[in-house]
Amino acid sequence: MNLSYKAIKFIVEAIEYRIDAYQVYLDSRDDLDEDTIADIGNDCGFLEALRDELMASLKKDLAINKSSNSLPDFINLVLSLPSLDKLLIVDAINDSIRQELKDLQLISTGSQSVLLISTGSQSVLLKEP
Numbered sequence: 001m002n003l004s005y006k007a008i009k010f011i012v013e014a015i016e017y018r019i020d021a022y023q024v025y026l027d028s029r030d031d032l033d034e035d036t037i038a039d040i041g042n043d044c045g046f047l048e049a050l051r052d053e054l055m056a057s058l059k060k061d062l063a064i065n066k067s068s069n070s071l072p073d074f075i076n077l078v079l080s081l082p083s084l085d086k087l088l089i090v091d092a093i094n095d096s097i098r099q100e101l102k103d104l105q106l107i108s109t110g111s112q113s114v115l116l117i118s119t120g121s122q123s124v125l126l127k128e129p
Contacts (some may be wrong), residue, residue, distance in 0.1 A: 002080050002081065002082060003082075004081065004082055004084075004085050005058065005061070008054055008057065008058055009058070011054060012051055012054050012055060012058075015047050015050060015051045015054075016051060018047055019044055019047050019048060019051075022040050022043065022044050022047075023044070025040070026040060
């Protein structure tokens with residue numbers, strides 16, 4: 001199963017919430033027998049190990065994402081993503097290209113055309129040969 005970064009973070013938060021709830025339960029009850037306390041302690045240990053494994057996986061994925069700059073690495077990364085995440089990436093790319101195109105203006109001046117490229121406070125005119 002391939003889970004997105006956000007999904008894993010959500011699961012980690014849910015695990016941490018469950019661990020905290022167990023701790024509050026143990027702290028608030030004086031009438032628990034040793035078996036119940038041991039069961040909850042074992043569950044907390046399992047949840048902590050699961051949380052740590054998920055966090056290590058996130059850190060590993062982030063390190064891989066930061067270190068891989070080649071097209072094949074990027075393609076492999078994208079192939080591992082859920083379809084919804086792929087669609088979000090496509091939308092983000094389309095929106096960024098549209099934004100860049102808004103900054104480009106083709107200006108015709110009689111027999112010659114120039115391309116005006118604006119980047120914030122600077123503009124550059126490129127003349128057609």
